[in-house]
Amino acid sequence: MAVIEIKQVAKNFGAFTALHSVDLTIADQEFMVLLGASGCGKTTLLRIIAGLETPTAGEVWIGGRRVDHLPPRERGIAMVFQNYAVFPHLTVFENIAFGLRMKKMDQAEVTRRVTRTAELMHIEQLLKRYSGELSGGQRQRVAVARALAMEPDVILMDEPLSNLDALLRLEMRAELKGVLAESNTTTIYVTHDQVEAMSLADRISVMNGGRIVQAANPVEVYRNPAARFVGSFIGNPPMNFLTATPVGPGKWQVAGQTYDGPHAQAAEFAVRPEDLHPADHGLPAEVRVVEPLGPHTLVTTTVAGQPFRAVLESTLMPRPGDVIHLAPVPDRIRWFDPATQTALC
Amino acid sequence: MSEPSVRRAGNRVFIAGVALLILWVLLPIWLLFVNALSAPAEVTGFPKRFIPSFDLASLSFFFGFSGVIDALWNSVKVAALTMILSIGVGAPAGYALSRFDFPGKETFRFLVVMTRAFPLPLLALPLAVMFIRTGLDDTIIGLALVHTTLALPFAVLITYSLFSGIPLELEEAAWTLGCNRVQAFTKVILPLAAPGIAASAVFAFVISWNEVFAAAVLTVENRTLTAFLLQSLDVSPLPLKFAGGAALVLPALFFIFAVRKYLFAMWGIANR
Amino acid sequence: MPRLLPYLLLLPATAFLCLFFLYPFVQVAHDSVMRGGVYTLENFTRMAGHWKFSTAFWNTMLLAAVVVPVQLAMALTMASIVTKLQRGRSSILYIFAIPLGISDLAAGLIWLSVFEQSGFLNSLLVGLGVVDRPILLLGYQNTWVIFIAIALAEVWRATAIMMVILVAGMGLIPKEYGEAADVFGASRWQKFRRVTLPMLKPSLQTALILRVILAFEVFAVVVALGGTQLPVLMSETYHWQFAMQERGVAAAYAMVILAVSVAFTILILRLLHVPKGARV
Ligand SMILES: Nc1ncnc2c1ncn2[C@@H]1O[C@H](COP(=O)(O)OP(=O)(O)O)[C@@H](O)[C@H]1O
């Protein structure tokens, strides 16, 4: 039972503000992913929740208890570190047992829990080894097992997969998802990898410049970005943006085409590259680069002098210099306020 | 000459150079031990042989000489005390420097590094007076305090680099697993730093063991071995001097061997 | 509490250094200008007026001037060797480092066994037929032999400190720089001169400062090999403190050693200045 509430948490490092008044509520047993570019404050927020960093302002509540003045050990959390932090002077068994021994648990219970979590993470054959004798992936498993063995209310993970090679990352990702779904902990998971975020999260909090820009489920974040930044950060290739000029109430002209849009002073037109298809009437796009990627073809163009990408069927193969017309799927068009950079309805 | 033969010739010069340098370091020590392990008559006799006769008369003369055993024992006591004091006082400071950012940190580091730019043994002069006032004159503790001043900067800088080498993440992991600061230190940091701390302790021991000037200035009755040898230099016979020299050198050989892995942590800490 | 913790941890060391480092320095400075209860420069005039002062001063300087450059060259050679070695590296490093653990007094005694009249050098000279009977090497007639013996003992004893610092410094230089120099066709000497040496500056700085200061403190080696025949600053300090019971003059000597040490530290820092952005 652990709802996590973050209330107006801010953090300054000297004159530099790493977090500006962050508010976030994470439901019990939810898998929350903090996603954002490197340096946006994800780790700082996670460490404040863990108690490894003190916030400059604001409150942290875990399971209905205010914890921001408590040391890490009294918060009911467990953490998986980016570099695993497997103790080099202890065997894998003793690493996993470390937290249990701190709780003065009796030996039989320690052995039972260590064995169970080790089996869960498929490292039961490594229990006698030291961390120097483990591969990166194995250390990763030990770190997760050590956290799980605590049966904590909350598990915090800081880019736990970022030091693994691509294939192993894929495998561990699926495994983590399975293991954590079965336990009934609340999870906060930090990553800069949007695919990882999409695949794991119940909800994603997209962060930028020390702020949470949007917190929503993965599909929502992808389809309805709350801010221009979210659209440009999530999706590969990212969302396209074009300037629009008003030509009547709710009518906007974009590169010579007229679309229905919001009733507003100013707006920016946005559409995802895969929501475009070639048509007789559409945005006139001058082809620059054509990249056949197998399942589809990525076409980089300019529309009214602005860069514009489209993901097209791989049967289509325009040539650089061609001018093609791209029509957006009408209900996939999004509008942003150029001043506030936030979504307009 | 062809390329490979130039290289081979170069290699030979290199090996000869290394051999020469090894000889340069070891030969004088060998000669000292030749003297220490020969009978007094051989030590004062002429010409010298370059191998010892393994006659222990010089050594037993040395150990039987009045005051030697006491001096030796004093040396051990002062050095052991110096070791304990400098690690006990230095390691917490090294830990603080490696783990915290706080105002005054650079000032402290500067103070510590600056001590190396001063001729520290001179401190013994004013301290001699202070010790007389406080009753610490001619005591083991008084001398150990001065030797600790010599060893402390090293203890601080060595433990600083040791603790810095242990990722903060390990300590934080311990905190999240239920440790308080002290427990995390004793269960995680200490086991990992222990060999290095032991090495710097040995190093403090060596500094004290070898120190001559302050020991000679501050002790009268309770002389250490170095002070004893120095003050009897112009009166004692050669066999005594050489046996004493050997007694000073022998532990040093073991000490340096024991700490060889950590030599760089000790001296490599340039002013970075 | 967490805010105070670092200060708490530093407190013992700071208190210690204040009591046994800062205070004595203030005291020795004070003693040097105090005589019979009044502030005066008489200690200094007495010191400078004594015939041994300038001898002691110049002996110390000359000794440093001879010993330090030789040591620098040897330490660089030894460090290069150790860095270059693949096999036997740690044993050779240990052997080179042995003198690090040997006190100046023991070093003096070691070289005494070589230079005394019935010593190994005379045995060798007679054995080779260079001289027909042992000669008095460490006598007052030829203080230059005493000087050479002291210099040799100092070089032998204290090169190890520099070597270890330099080996550590060389270990910090990334290999790629040397490899890059290879690619551009630099010879071994050019590589050493243009890549290794400049990047070694911070370590050279530390090594030189430490070494030069120790050179001004030379004491037991001199006493062991020369007795009172070759006065140096430190032995005079000791002499005034004990034999003459003139603490003020001894303090004045201490101030001279201190001044010379600080002057050279500053000089070395200036000469080997490394701009902040140019550190490895
Ligand atoms: N201890 C610190 N001192 C000063 N600045 C810091 C400190 N920790 C983090 N920062 C700064 O705060 C910002 C956010 O850091 P972090 O939370 O680690 O980012 P992320 O994990 O998203 O990459 C960065 O710009 C970083 O430079």
Ligand SMILES: [Mg+2]
């Ligand atoms: Mg981070």
